[in-house]
Amino acid sequence: MNLAEGVQIVSFGILAVMMIGTALGVVLLPNIVYSAFLLGGVFISIAGMYLLLNADFVAAAQVLIYIGAVNVLILFAIMLVNKREDFAPLRNAWVRPVFTGLVSVGLFALLGTMVLVTPWALSTQVSAGDSAIFLIGQHFFTDFLLPFELASILLLMAMVGAIILARREFLPDQVMSPTKQQPILTLPERPRELVSVSSDKSSNLDDGRRG
Amino acid sequence: MDFANLAAQLNAGTILPEGIVIITLLVVLVGDLIVGRSASRWLPYVAIAGLLSAIAALYLQWDNTNPVSFFGAFNSDDLSVIFRGIIALSATVTILMSIRYIEQSGTAMAEFMTILLTATLGGMFLSGASELVMIFISLETLSISSYLLTGYTKRDPRSNEAALKYLLIGAASTAVFLYGVSLLYGLSGGETQLSAIAVGLNSANAGQSLALVISLVFVIAGIAFKISAAPFHQWTPDVYEGAPTPVIAFLSVGSKAAGFALAIRLMTTAFPLLTDEWHFVFTALAVLSMILGNVVALAQTTMKRMLAYSSIAQAGFIMIGLIAGTDAGYASMVFYLLVYLFMNLGGFSCVILFSLRTGTDQISEYSGLYQKDPLLTLCLSICLLSLGGIPPLAGFFGKIYLFWAGWQAGLYGLVLLGLVTTVVSIYYYIRVVRMMVVKEPQEVSDAVRNYPEVRWDLPGMRPLQVGLVLSLVATSLAGILSNPLFTLANNSITNTSTLQPAVVSSVGTQVDVNQTQPLID
Numbered sequence: 059m060n061l062a063e064g065v066q067i068v069s070f071g072i073l074a075v076m077m078i079g080t081a082l083g084v085v086l087l088p089n090i091v092y093s094a095f096l097l098g099g100v101f102i103s104i105a106g107m108y109l110l111l112n113a114d115f116v117a118a119a120q121v122l123i124y125i126g127a128v129n130v131l132i133l134f135a136i137m138l139v140n141k142r143e144d145f146a147p148l149r150n151a152w153v154r155p156v157f158t159g160l161v162s163v164g165l166f167a168l169l170g171t172m173v174l175v176t177p178w179a180l181s182t183q184v185s186a187g188d189s190a191i192f193l194i195g196q197h198f199f200t201d202f203l204l205p206f207e208l209a210s211i212l213l214l215m216a217m218v219g220a221i222i223l224a225r226r227e228f229l230p231d232q233v234m235s236p237t238k239q240q241p242i243l244t245l246p247e248r249p250r251e252l253v254s255v256s257s258d259k260s261s262n263l264d265d266g267r268r269g
Numbered sequence: 270m271d272f273a274n275l276a277a278q279l280n281a282g283t284i285l286p287e288g289i290v291i292i293t294l295l296v297v298l299v300g301d302l303i304v305g306r307s308a309s310r311w312l313p314y315v316a317i318a319g320l321l322s323a324i325a326a327l328y329l330q331w332d333n334t335n336p337v338s339f340f341g342a343f344n345s346d347d348l349s350v351i352f353r354g355i356i357a358l359s360a361t362v363t364i365l366m367s368i369r370y371i372e373q374s375g376t377a378m379a380e381f382m383t384i385l386l387t388a389t390l391g392g393m394f395l396s397g398a399s400e401l402v403m404i405f406i407s408l409e410t411l412s413i414s415s416y417l418l419t420g421y422t423k424r425d426p427r428s429n430e431a432a433l434k435y436l437l438i439g440a441a442s443t444a445v446f447l448y449g450v451s452l453l454y455g456l457s458g459g460e461t462q463l464s465a466i467a468v469g470l471n472s473a474n475a476g477q478s479l480a481l482v483i484s485l486v487f488v489i490a491g492i493a494f495k496i497s498a499a500p501f502h503q504w505t506p507d508v509y510e511g512a513p514t515p516v517i518a519f520l521s522v523g524s525k526a527a528g529f530a531l532a533i534r535l536m537t538t539a540f541p542l543l544t545d546e547w548h549f550v551f552t553a554l555a556v557l558s559m560i561l562g563n564v565v566a567l568a569q570t571t572m573k574r575m576l577a578y579s580s581i582a583q584a585g586f587i588m589i590g591l592i593a594g595t596d597a598g599y600a601s602m603v604f605y606l607l608v609y610l611f612m613n614l615g616g617f618s619c620v621i622l623f624s625l626r627t628g629t630d631q632i633s634e635y636s637g638l639y640q641k642d643p644l645l646t647l648c649l650s651i652c653l654l655s656l657g658g659i660p661p662l663a664g665f666f667g668k669i670y671l672f673w674a675g676w677q678a679g680l681y682g683l684v685l686l687g688l689v690t691t692v693v694s695i696y697y698y699i700r701v702v703r704m705m706v707v708k709e710p711q712e713v714s715d716a717v718r719n720y721p722e723v724r725w726d727l728p729g730m731r732p733l734q735v736g737l738v739l740s741l742v743a744t745s746l747a748g749i750l751s752n753p754l755f756t757l758a759n760n761s762i763t764n765t766s767t768l769q770p771a772v773v774s775s776v777g778t779q780v781d782v783n784q785t786q787p788l789i790d
Contacts, residue, residue, distance in 0.1 A: 168483070176480040179458045179473050201340035203279070205406040208394060211291060212410045215387040218298070219417035222380050227424070242375035244425035245513060247573070247630045 070110060077103035094136055098129045112185040115194065280338035283330065283345035286323040286353060287393055293319025294386040301379030309378035313368045313732070316382045320361045320389070327354050332764055341462045342400040344534075348599075348768065349397035351761040352530035355606055356396065359523040360389040362614045365736035366621050367515035369729030373625055374422055374513065381421060385519065388414035392527035399534060399767075401450050401461040408446075408495070411527055412439050415520060419512040431511025438504045439494065446491025452484035453539065463538040464767075476542040485543055488535065489550050495528030496584045499557040509577035514624065517573065518617035521580045522610050529606065532591060533599060538767055544594070551592050556686060558585030563690040566697050572620050572630040575697065576613075579656060582694060583609060586687055589671050593678035596762050601674040604758035605667040608747055612655040612664055615740030619649035622733060627716040637713030638705040641720040648741045650702045655744045657698035658691050663747035670755075 080099035087093050101124040108117035186193050198206045227243060297316055301308045327350050336346040363385065371378050391410030398404040416439060420432025454461060456478070457469030475481050493501040509517045536547050562582025569575040587609075590602035622645055623638075624630045639646045655664035668691060675684045707713070725734050747754060762768060 172479045172483050176456070176475075176478050178455065181459065200275070201342065201400075202402055204284070204339040204342045204394075205400075205402045208390075208403075208406050208410060211294075211387060211390060212406065212413065215384060215410070215414055215417075218380055218383055219414070222377065222384075222417070223420060223423060242424070243422055244374065245422050245428060245511070246370070246373060246624045246628055247514075247571075248628050249427065 066110060069106070073103045073106040073110070077107070090136055091133075094129065094132050097132065098125050101125050101129060112187050113190060114188075115191045278340065280335060283333065283336060283338040283397075284343060284394075286326040286330070286357070287390060289319055289323040289326055290357070290386055290390050290393065293323075294383055294390070297379055297382045297386065309372075310728075312379050312382055313364050316364050316386060317361055319386075320357050320364070323393075324354055324357050324361075327357070336766075337399075339403075341464075342403045343394070343397050344399040344767070345397055346765045346767060347761040348533065348603075348765040349530065351603055351757065352396035352526055352606075353393040355526045355603075355610055356389055356392040356523045359519060359526070359610050359614060360385060362610075362618075362736050362740065363515050363519040363523070365732040365739075366518065366614070366618045367513075368732050369625060369727070370513060370515050370621055372729045376421055376513075381418070384414045384417050384421075385516075388418065388519065389523065392523050395527045396530035396534075398531075399463050399538065401454060401463075401466075404531065404535070405447065405450065408491075408531070409443065411524060412443065412495075415439075415516075415524060418516040418519075419508055421516065422513055425511070427511035428513070429511075431508045435504050435508045435512075442491050442494035442501065445487050446494075449484040449487025449491065452480055453488070456480055456484065463535065466539045467541055470539075470542055481543060482546060485540055485547055486550065489547065489554075492528055492532045492535070493554055496525050496532070496587075497581055498554040498584050498588065499561040499581055501554075502558070502561070502581045505581055506574050506577040509573050509580075510571065514573065514617060514621045517577075518614055518621075521576070521617070522606075522613055525580070525584060526606050526610075529587060529591070529602060533602070534767070536591075537594075548592050548594065551588050552680075552683060555585045555588035555592060555683060558582060558588065559686060559690040563693045563697075567693070569697075570632055572623075572632055572635075572701075575632065575701075576616065576620070579694065579697075580613070582690065583613075583656070585690075586668065586671055589675040589680065589683055589687060592680060592683065593674045595674060595678050596759075596768070597670075597674040598678060599768060600758045600762045601667075601670040603761055604751075604755060605671055607754055607758065608655075608663040608667040608744075608751075611740045611743035611747060612652045612662075615648060615737065615744055616652035616656065618733060618737045618740060619645055619652065622737065623649075626721055627719075629716050631716075632701055632704060634714045634716040635701060636704045636707050637710075637717045638720075639707075640713070641717055642723055644723075644737075646705045648737055650705065651741055651744055653698040653701055655748075657695040659695065661748050663744050663751065666748045666751050 077100055080096045080103065083096040084093045084100060087096070101120060105117045105120040105125075108114070108120060293316055296319070297312050300315065301312060330345055330350050331347060333345055333350075336344055336349075338345060364382065367381065367385075368378075371381050388411055391407050391412075391414060394407035395404065395411060398407050416432055416436045419435050420428055422428040453466055456473060456475045457466040458473060460466045460469045470476070470481065490501060494504075497505045508520070512520070532551075540547055558581050562578045562580075562585060566575050566578035566582065569578060587602050587605055590598040590600075590605065592598070593601075620630055623635065626642075627634065651662065655662035658664045658668040668687075672684045672687055675687070725731060
């Protein structure tokens, strides 16, 4: 084992421990702000993994997009809607974490077994390295042209939708609905609570909701 | 590779219908920006005109001799043409019924049209996508626009709850789907095109590996969410209750058709090695959907929730055609979806009309409607009876064809279960019809007693009436004059080369097709 391989193995170990540790922190910590910051740690360690795999463009994109945009956005969202609310403690509250843990451990065991028993066909190609950015560009404008262009429509529509949802509505005394049958920006159907008067009917509704 | 050469290889003419939809979308968006609020009078008609010309362009694409375009990212064979037609047509009828609804709820018209057209675009691209990246992007275009449309009436807590629930469950199912797709990419040796994946899996001898089975199950989980098959249906009732009604009309037909198109293409092209396994998984989904959808629908008291469970059950029926795996099976799926489009959208038009006039969608409030609004009663009765499969309406012939194809393929248990659950479904459809035609004056509900005068000259009512009458005529005549639709569905399957030589070419390369061969005959 020469020096380069040793450095690689050590840095892989450090990145792996960092990734698993921060990911567990995201899920397990009760304070959502800590979770959001640790999520940034997960993204950074993934970017490190990309560097180890000789994919430096992807690593840079990972840092720019996921940490620079997505994670900061998540933090902003948390800061803006940080409304403290005291919820009544649930009965049998321990059941949910235990059940979730069981499912997660089961899924991990299944996927771990799958990774170990599958005879993966390892590629013998030399990684693109510095020319990766040219190759990515070439693919975007040849065989991935259609998804690349469709993504622009997707982003346009997401922007329109975000503006629609976030826009503060100007409500001029119900000018929009001349019939005044319903308050603005709501469904025309009355909520069910107003309709169901008798007790047997409401129990029926609950049955329907549970199913 | 120079530019002219590249342009010839792209074969971009195949996405002309989608191009028309994109241009319409931009015209609607920019037209609203320039003209302002008053544009909402003509914008819906621009959208309808655009969708209709997209359908006309699709008609010209029929029997395209060179369907593969964009280096294999998109396949415009007849299967995709018919599914794209179904999606565009469902969007057209949805716009017809949404104009009055949007106007009355005071939401912005142009943005609704834009997002609905984007959802249509995503569905149309999804029906033809034959490459993993393309499938994922178009699936996301469809899904994200559906989430936005669900939360469109944003001051209504039910709408918010529905949108959030749909977004969270949808994001989880997308993640699962992506995990399965990435496994597929790895197992096939780095291929993203569906046909190349099948070859890669075959040469890597990955036929029976655990990883391939896991990827199959994960991919099916993503598809089943889209077609709202049980047990991936939990979002359906809440979204149907909370979303604006035109949106769920589109989700129940357009989005579901796109999901089935994806299912057919992905399963037959990428998983020929696991035919038995995916048939088995879909059989389980179909059994659960038919039983759960039909039984729980019995207990519902609001129309929208009842139609939600009914749509889960209908997805179960349509899956019989997929499991049959024969030409007749796929053709029966297409035929049923065509018929389902008219009867379901007709039903939703009636529900919208009733809730716009009375402000409720409780089933009990429909009682006595016959005396006040005979047209609405007639249309809703015809559509519901057709959904239940009463002869001689269109739904009866659709179901018969599905069950016949399933029986031919040897799915006796599934077809018998389908017949039994159809009888159950007739009960809850007929219950509504019976409620509407009661004669006794004391049984007439308050909503019907205070029923407003029937006026079609209010803004946006005329298109709703057109959509209503159109689906009524189609539902009642498509059964008796079903031959053109029937031929269309059959041709779309027999002209699709990916479905045809899949049987012929794979006989040489693998053995397990031979086991299914006797079932086909």
